Amino acid sequence: MTWRHVMAIAKKEWLHIIRDPMTIFLLAVGPVLMLILVSYAMATDVKDVPVYVLDQDNSQHSQNLIARLDNDDVLSVKGDVTSRDASERKMERRQAKVIVIIEPGFADQLSSLAGMQSMYDSGPAFSFIVDGTDPISAEVATEAAMNQSEAYVTGELNTLLENQLDAGADPTLIRLLRQQIESPVVFDIENRYNADLKAIWDLVPALIAVALVLPGMSIATVIARERDQGTLEALVATPIHKQAILMGKSLPYMFTSLINVGLMYGVARVVFGVPFRGNLLLYLALSGLYAFATLAIGLLFSILIRSQEAAMWSAMLFFLFPGILLSGMFFPIEVFPFMVKIETLELPAVSGVLINRGMFLQGVGPRVLWWNIILLLFIAVEGFEIAGRIFKKRIA
Amino acid sequence: MLRRILNVAWKDMLHLWHNRLLLVLVIFGATSEMLLIGWATGADIDGLRMVVVDNDNTPTSQALIDALDDTATLKFKDEVSDVFKEHNSRGDALDDIFTGGNYVFSPDPVLLVEIPQGFEAGLTAIQQPEVRLTLNGANSLPSTTARRAAEATITQFGAVIVSQHMAQQNGTLVPTSQQVVSELENMQPGITVRYNEKLDRAHYTAPSESAFILYIMTIMTAALLLSREREYGTFEQLLVMPMRPLEIIAGKSLPAVFVGYANFVLLLGVMNVVFGIPVQGSLPLLLVLAVGYLFVELGRGFMVAMISRTQNQALLIVMLMAFVDITFSGYAVPVESMPGIMQTVANFFPIRHWMIILRGILQKDVGLSVLWPQIVWLGVLGLIINSVTLWFFRRSLGEQR
Amino acid sequence: MMRNNNHRDTVIEVKGLKKLFGSFTAVDGVSFEVKRGEIFGFLGPNGSGKTTTIRMLLGLLPPSEGTALVLQHDIQRQSRMIRSRLGYMSQKFTLYNDLTVEENLLFYGRAYGLRNKRLKDRIQYVLEMADLKGREHETPPKLSGGWRQRLALGAAILHEPDIVFLDEPTAGVDPLSRRAFWDLLYEISAQGTTIFVTTHYMDEAEHCENLAFIYYGGLIAQGAPGDIKTEHLPGDVVQITPVNATSALAVLNDAQASGMLGDALDINLYGAQIHILTHQAETTRQRVIDTLDHAGERYSDVDVIPPSLEDAFIRLVQAQH
Known part of the structure; x- marks a missing residue:
């Protein structure tokens, strides 16, 4: 395998790409567009969850509670309903994801020691109905509703106790009651690497890795395409080593991948303000390695599968769904069943996501990422090697 | 006319039939994929690794660690006081703790719980001791889940300790921890979760994934059936035949509809049998609307084929579209949470409406009276998309080179 | 109708x-x-x-x-x-x-x-x-x-x-x-x-x-x-099969330039053969043989053949330039 041969093939492949403005556009700009659009749409965490209120108490307290809920970023009070049936319909139509029901007597519970006692005996006179179809936003909305209502109730009860104490109530009793409303511990919460725990900060680096599957998919069809067009035999008849053909074919895709990394890095930093804490040179090198591993798998599909369509479908089934959904971009891979974890080892995207997040947010280096590097190296080298061997056997 | 349509459809089915690998991929690839992904992503976020620094070192602090470890969400990994002693700065120690694992055998911790010195004493003196929670923000979803679980558990634990201590001091009957917990729960407002009572994630992810698969299968089949003819030069032959553009498109639609529909029915079965998600609403309605939705997406598939010159291009375009569509489907982030303009934009993505219809019928048992706006949207979008596609197709008749 | x-x-x-x-x-x-x-x-x-x-x-x-x-x-x-x-x-x-x-x-x-x-x-x-x-x-x-x-x-x-x-x-x-x-x-x-x-x-x-x-x-x-x-090729074609087509062509071209080939209209190389278009086939054939012998060019055949379409086409194309 000589470098001259590799470059000869690479040049030819590059011409294929640039003679075809649509493909060059899709390969060079597609991933960046995808990153911007997807990130912008998902730039927010769960917020403005629609809330409807069934207020049967109709008191100052119930009004205050509703205002308090509306004030929370996560929740957005859209209006009132007059019956449970009506609330049901709102939920069916997705106009409400949370229904707050305030029962008669809510104000009483917050206005006297007797009322407070009744709250302890039979629970607070308000409740929530939550649409569980989307469990994640349901959990976030529930947590917000619980926190806000608890804070309101606690605050009001504290005032009540304060007033009762001033009015000459038994201090021991008040102390006992106060202990019941107040939290036994307080929390000091620190978010390491992502101070405001912005979802966009961990989404964008992951997307950079996932977006690079596009060149990988594209290369999956190159061999089948040459076979379809009958140029493969001519290519093989040249004195160029088989491995050099494969290497040459991947170089232009490698090139577009690296351009993409550069563009997406800029977008992540400038448009989305994601910090970069690692070593930039190392990052570029690892991005190259990751792109290489992805291309190696694409090439393997290209060689294993004879028809262009089938190559495309398998590449898509391999890259698209697991590439997105199992890469760790949306779902934490550490909680997957063990067998699935093993399965994900063959997905370069998994290591890509880990490397990107690690270098952007955590600023880690080879000391931490070594096993991802080894994994990618293994995929890249083995992918090429197996591809080369099958190529030789099938064609020569 | 029908005969000519069927003739084209028959030919395109033969393409699938002759390429057995393709056939298997197209029909069963998606289903097996869904099993894997549904299995992986439908699981609850459980067993998140937690590390602890116990500066109190009392029976109470030990009991708290046990309580945290007992939750499904958290799993105690290590006591890491030593790590803090090894490093000069807190930041270095945190890096040491939060990085360097591997997700297969020893996942990185997502949460550090620091129990302060005097925790036990502070609790019983009702001085609200401060527990420090540090989250690994490199992945926000599990961190948030872990924080929520830790807060709830520690609060409950503290309440039990305080109540029991107070009872002892006052000489009243010491309540068991269950009694305290149920009393605490009684104090909470009631929460009723509708449609997915256990907040089971598989009930969310599996239908979403089925929608993606239905969508991508249809659009891909349509795009590839047309672009392969263009690439191989057989398209011109179709055009000189005495067939209307509409007939060619219709004929090519049938195999794509068949593929998409076969996938959809298979996926419904998998959802029901494997993931235990029955169809709550009207199955016939769902099956009918699925056909309608398929025809909307078909138009887009053909449009992709019309604007791409090779199959490779078609594939890339479909991929890009899929990313965008998945975004606007409301899968990862609810559409209500998106910026205002994006919420409007989302309406122009057929998959968004299909997702609502699918969820509505599958989980909420709603019918036409609720879903009609979505059906109107799909109808209008379908009309627009298919007219544009047909226009493209007609135009390209004059521009075949 | x-x-x-x-x-x-x-x-x-x-x-x-x-x-x-x-x-x-x-x-x-x-x-x-x-x-x-x-x-x-x-x-x-x-x-x-x-x-x-x-x-x-x-x-x-x-x-x-x-x-x-x-x-x-x-x-x-x-x-x-x-x-x-x-x-x-x-x-x-x-x-x-x-x-x-x-x-x-x-x-x-x-x-x-x-x-x-x-x-x-x-x-x-x-x-x-x-x-x-x-x-x-x-x-x-x-x-x-x-x-x-x-x-x-x-x-x-x-x-x-x-x-x-x-x-x-x-x-x-x-x-x-x-x-x-x-x-x-x-x-x-x-x-x-x-x-x-x-x-x-x-x-x-x-x-x-x-x-x-x-x-x-x-x-x-x-x-x-x-x-x-008949419209574009007035005459017949004399076909020569020389041993060395290039030098024979040069010899014949020189001969035509000096008017030694009579009314030869056109001389063209056809693969390894040379075609000469002429009105008087027999005369031209004899002159060609003389010219080649004189120049010492060797050949296997000199025949008169009916003109082909290819001859016509080449002539037409040459007329365009």
Whole structure:
């Protein structure tokens, strides 16, 4: 395998790409567009969850509670309903994801020691109905509703106790009651690497890795395409080593991948303000390695599968769904069943996501990422090697 | 006319039939994929690794660690006081703790719980001791889940300790921890979760994934059936035949509809049998609307084929579209949470409406009276998309080179 | 009513047909007529506008200027009405490679509205004609070039079209298969189908009843092969087979320049042979022999042969420059 041969093939492949403005556009700009659009749409965490209120108490307290809920970023009070049936319909139509029901007597519970006692005996006179179809936003909305209502109730009860104490109530009793409303511990919460725990900060680096599957998919069809067009035999008849053909074919895709990394890095930093804490040179090198591993798998599909369509479908089934959904971009891979974890080892995207997040947010280096590097190296080298061997056997 | 349509459809089915690998991929690839992904992503976020620094070192602090470890969400990994002693700065120690694992055998911790010195004493003196929670923000979803679980558990634990201590001091009957917990729960407002009572994630992810698969299968089949003819030069032959553009498109639609529909029915079965998600609403309605939705997406598939010159291009375009569509489907982030303009934009993505219809019928048992706006949207979008596609197709008749 | 016993009716009538691609003129105002049942040859080198013309006649490409009537229908506005009466075999092999021979024919037949017994009969006919009996269940890539060509032709005439357009049907096929292919064309033509065929093989052009030469988008000659030859090649051809063609050509060119070859009109190299166009064949032949002997050039033969189309075409092209 000589470098001259590799470059000869690479040049030819590059011409294929640039003679075809649509493909060059899709390969060079597609991933960046995808990153911007997807990130912008998902730039927010769960917020403005629609809330409807069934207020049967109709008191100052119930009004205050509703205002308090509306004030929370996560929740957005859209209006009132007059019956449970009506609330049901709102939920069916997705106009409400949370229904707050305030029962008669809510104000009483917050206005006297007797009322407070009744709250302890039979629970607070308000409740929530939550649409569980989307469990994640349901959990976030529930947590917000619980926190806000608890804070309101606690605050009001504290005032009540304060007033009762001033009015000459038994201090021991008040102390006992106060202990019941107040939290036994307080929390000091620190978010390491992502101070405001912005979802966009961990989404964008992951997307950079996932977006690079596009060149990988594209290369999956190159061999089948040459076979379809009958140029493969001519290519093989040249004195160029088989491995050099494969290497040459991947170089232009490698090139577009690296351009993409550069563009997406800029977008992540400038448009989305994601910090970069690692070593930039190392990052570029690892991005190259990751792109290489992805291309190696694409090439393997290209060689294993004879028809262009089938190559495309398998590449898509391999890259698209697991590439997105199992890469760790949306779902934490550490909680997957063990067998699935093993399965994900063959997905370069998994290591890509880990490397990107690690270098952007955590600023880690080879000391931490070594096993991802080894994994990618293994995929890249083995992918090429197996591809080369099958190529030789099938064609020569 | 029908005969000519069927003739084209028959030919395109033969393409699938002759390429057995393709056939298997197209029909069963998606289903097996869904099993894997549904299995992986439908699981609850459980067993998140937690590390602890116990500066109190009392029976109470030990009991708290046990309580945290007992939750499904958290799993105690290590006591890491030593790590803090090894490093000069807190930041270095945190890096040491939060990085360097591997997700297969020893996942990185997502949460550090620091129990302060005097925790036990502070609790019983009702001085609200401060527990420090540090989250690994490199992945926000599990961190948030872990924080929520830790807060709830520690609060409950503290309440039990305080109540029991107070009872002892006052000489009243010491309540068991269950009694305290149920009393605490009684104090909470009631929460009723509708449609997915256990907040089971598989009930969310599996239908979403089925929608993606239905969508991508249809659009891909349509795009590839047309672009392969263009690439191989057989398209011109179709055009000189005495067939209307509409007939060619219709004929090519049938195999794509068949593929998409076969996938959809298979996926419904998998959802029901494997993931235990029955169809709550009207199955016939769902099956009918699925056909309608398929025809909307078909138009887009053909449009992709019309604007791409090779199959490779078609594939890339479909991929890009899929990313965008998945975004606007409301899968990862609810559409209500998106910026205002994006919420409007989302309406122009057929998959968004299909997702609502699918969820509505599958989980909420709603019918036409609720879903009609979505059906109107799909109808209008379908009309627009298919007219544009047909226009493209007609135009390209004059521009075949 | 249009039918006339003496004069066959016109099935293609092209007037001033022009096609521009941007500033490039692909077809430059060509006019010609094709009669029913004839084999019409459309000749020209690669890139001269043959395919563009066919595509316009099929209604695949709108002309920039001019009109064309195919079967009395305006191709631009009424192309769908006549499509079922046309057949087309394009330059590329246009059968589906993953479909079997039989499936391909079934698809083509049905697409042109054949069914039931007629479809079955026609497929049988085509299979016999293309000598593909027994290979119905094979896919085209398994067949050799000649067979594939005949299969594609079969698919194009399955529905017994009035006119079949063949765009370089024999490109890349061996001489024996080409011969067999032309025999098929005669057979089809004998059944009354008009054949419009493009080619750049001059020997094939000799088989056509009428010809049109297209060169750089414009027609430079048309008519029956014999007429074209007599019109553009006044005289006979002296063919020399020298041992060293290059030096012999130089010698002869010098001789002509000094008027020693009499009325020799034109000297051209034809592969390893030299053709000299002349009015007085015998005189020229003798002078050529003298000249070559005198110069010491060796040769095997000097014959008088009837002029070929190739001679005519070369002369026509030279006249253009």
